[in-house]
Amino acid sequence: MRSDKFGRYSVKKAVFLDRDGVINVDSGYVHTIDEFEYIEGVFEACSEIKQQGYLLVVVTNQAGIARGYYSEDEFEQLTEWMDWNFADKGVDLDGIYYCPHHPEQGLGEYKQDCDCRKPKPGMLVSAQRFLKIDMAQSVMVGDKADDMRAAIAAGVATRILVRTGKAIDKEGEQLATVVLDSIADVPNYLKQQQK
Template sequence: MGTVNRAVFLDRDGVINKDHGYVHQVDDFEYIEGVFEACLALKQQGYKLVVVTNQSGIARGMYTEDQFHSLTEWMDWNFADKGVDLDGIYYCPHHNEKGIGEYKVDCDCRKPKPGMLIDAAKFLKIDLSQSVMVGDKTDDMLAAKAAGVPTRILVRTGKAIADESDASVVLDSIADVPAFLKNHKAS
C-alpha cells in the first residue's frame, strides 16, 4: 500500500483572496495576508493543496470560463513563484437557478455538494478522512462533511460567519491554520 495522501482543501474567495464579489480580474484579486507562508507551511506538514471554488459568476454570464482560467493561471504562477505548488484546482461553473444556458444545472460539484472534493480525492488519491477543509461559508463546511473530511476550519476573512455548527474550529485567517493543525494532529 502506498503512502497516504492528505490534503488541505481551500475555498478561494474569502480564504486565498479577499471576497469582493465575483472576482475575475487580476486587478481585483487581493491576497489574504499570510496566505503564501501558510500554504508553504502546510506543504511542509505533508499536505497536498487543492482549491475547490464555486464560480457561479460563470453560470450567471458575468465572466467566461476563459477569464476564470486566465486568472487561475496567474494565481497558480504567483503561488509557484513563492515555492508553493498547488496540487489541484477544481471549480464549479454551474448554478441551478441563476445559471444561463448549459450552466443552469443541478450539478454534483457546487458546494454544499461534495463533488469537487470527491473528484480531487479520486484523481490525487487523497484520503479524505485525513484531510482538512478551509472555507469561509457553511457551504464549504457542508461539502467537506458530506465528503467525509473531519477537520473543517472556518476563517473570518470572508463572509460574515452565520453558522459555525458544522465547523471544527473558527480561526481568524488561513495564516492561523498551520499552527492549529500542528497542535491538533488528526486522530
C-alpha cells in the same frame, strides 16, 4: 500513489481551500487580476501547510460564470496567474477544481443542478479519486456553511472556518471543527492537532 518498502500503497492527506474569502479578499465575483487581492499571510501559510505533508487543493464555486458575468476563459486566465503567483513563492498547488454552474441563475448549459457546486461534495470527491486523498486525515478551509457541508458530505474530518470572507453565521460555526481568524492561523492549528 506512493508505496512503502513493503509495496503497500499509501494515500495522502490534503488541505482543501475555498478561494474567495480564504485565498483572496471576496469583493464579489472576482475575475480580473486588478481586483484580486491576496489575504495577508496566504503564501507563508500554504508553504507551511505543504511542509507539514499536506497536498493543497483549491475547490471554488464560480457562479459568476453561470450568470454570464465572466467567461470560463477569463476565469482560467486568472487561475493560471494565481497558480504562477503561488509557484513563484515556492508553493505548488496540487489541484484546482471549480464549479461553473448555478441551479437557478445559470444561463444556457451552465444552468444545472450539478454535483460539483458546494455544498455538494463533487469537487472534493473528484480530487480524492484523482490524487488518492485520505479524507479522514484531510482538512477543509472555507468561509461559509456550504464549505463545511461539502466537507462533511465528502468525509473530510477537520473543517476550519475563517473570518476573512463571508460573515460567520451560527450554522457555519456549528458545522466547523474550529473558527480561526484567517488562513495564516491554519498551520499552527494543524501542528497543535498533530501533537
